[in-house]
Amino acid sequence: MKKIEAILKPFKLDEVKEALAQEGIQGMTVSEVRGFGRQRGHTELYRGAEYVVDFLPKIKVELLVDDADAEKACRVIEQSGKTGKIGDGKIFILPVDDIVRIRTGERGADAV
């Protein structure tokens, strides 16, 4: 099993969710995060004082998939989350030791 973490632009969330659903990938966890990679921040003004905002709002999507689906899921996220402009985000693929379904106690692939 693999865990896929995707950092996306916030307004891309619905598109990514729909694209994943069409490929049969349903469950995910979403959180608001802030970050930057090579995308620079911008300067804002508040009551005459300039300040640089480095951390930009992003959405983090986390999902668990079987090893076989990992590549497909990544491709789907990449295509639906892309705008072509800087700041589109990143996808991380991590190995998973185990998964447990809380309601039933199932483990492993049954719990995905």
Add this chain to the structure above:
Amino acid sequence: MIQKRLFPRMATAVVLVTALAGPALADDVSAEMFTVNNLWMMIAAGLVFIMHLGFATLESGLTRAKNTTNILFKNTYIVCIGLLTYAFVGFNLMYPGDFNGFLGFSGFGLSPDAAGMTIAYADGNYTYWTDFLFQGMFAATCATIVSGAVAERIKLSSFMVFSLVFVALVYPITGSWKWGGGWLDGMGFYDFAGSTLVHSVGGWGALAGVLLLGPRMGKYSKDGRANAIPGSNMPLATIGVLLLWLGWFGFNGGSVLNADPAAVSLTLVTTSLAAAAGGMSAMMVSWGVSKKPDLSMALNGILAGLVGITAGADQMAMWSSMLIGAIAGVIVVYAVMFVDKLRIDDPVGAISVHLVCGIWGTLAVGIFGAKAGLGQLGIQAIGVVAYGTAAFLSSLAIFGVLKATMGIRVSPEEEQEGLDIGEHGMQAYPDFQQSSFGGGASNLVSSSGAMRSSVTSGVLRAGTETA
């Protein structure tokens, strides 16, 4: 139609003639007019009370979420202690009757005589109780001006002591000099609804407080640059200012001290025109200075216009009230930035709005309107200096004593963590906030040690996008 124009002029003539009739006036006011006058004054008292909602929401909106409970607690405290102290001592310090013009006191508590409920009390304009309540609402608005300026780092207990003394003694004693018939009143000083007595006095208190308190941590860099500490909730700030505008209908409208149609309707118009003009000019100036329109400056501009017109709202015409408001709006934008340049940290702009524009409004009475003239301007200036000296020095003394004894500032750790936790042991936003992801943006305040609640407060800010 000629008739429509003629009637108001005839009515004015009648009023003037009866005014010249002298002491017989009290008998000329009918029981119905007494009821109408008193009713308007009671409504006005309620409207001034609404200003406390305005201050509470405005201050919460322009400060960080980790301090919201603390701000609200201070505001809640002020309205309670203001009214209570005014009942015990303030009313009779401010209106001591016959006195030496500087300091007088007509006794503890509220004790109307038999005439207090009758037409005889105030020429049929209001009863003793209405008089107390309307003026009492003003007292607390003075103290609450200080609360915004010292926000996010003042120690709660010290602030409570300061406010108690400020609203119980400083406000009514200085107020007696004009509204109580004291020495400035005798000189011809004019402050219709409190640009000086309420707003500048509060502003001087605020200035004294922030000078002794120091700026918030992280506000100014070592190289002198001012860092922005954005407010946590622009909707609340906006609601606050508009509530204050609404309250001003009573603040100025009720300062006519009766329901005279001509005077009250004129006052309401000059008040709102000044507010609108102040908002517009602040918008334009801040747009020019900052290249983008700043909502918080526009809001301050509205307040600046309101404060500016308050000294002479019953003396101005359409163009003069707009001009006073517009000039106040320009002044406040530059004042906010200038105060920052002096490394004086004022999170909500209280000093710029209430002190600086309060002084402007006071002087404007000598420049525009029915009382314009060099002589009056000179008297207004004397009043500004007198109130400035008294309010600033007494506030400095009170804060100074508190600083030396109790301390007036929270510890650096508490300031980092937020006063909500440190002073109150509770957060204003303890749960995860619901927020939309479709292009919305969370507030970008990243104060270290802030809890997740300040991150997820779900605030939309203009101009923030992630393209």
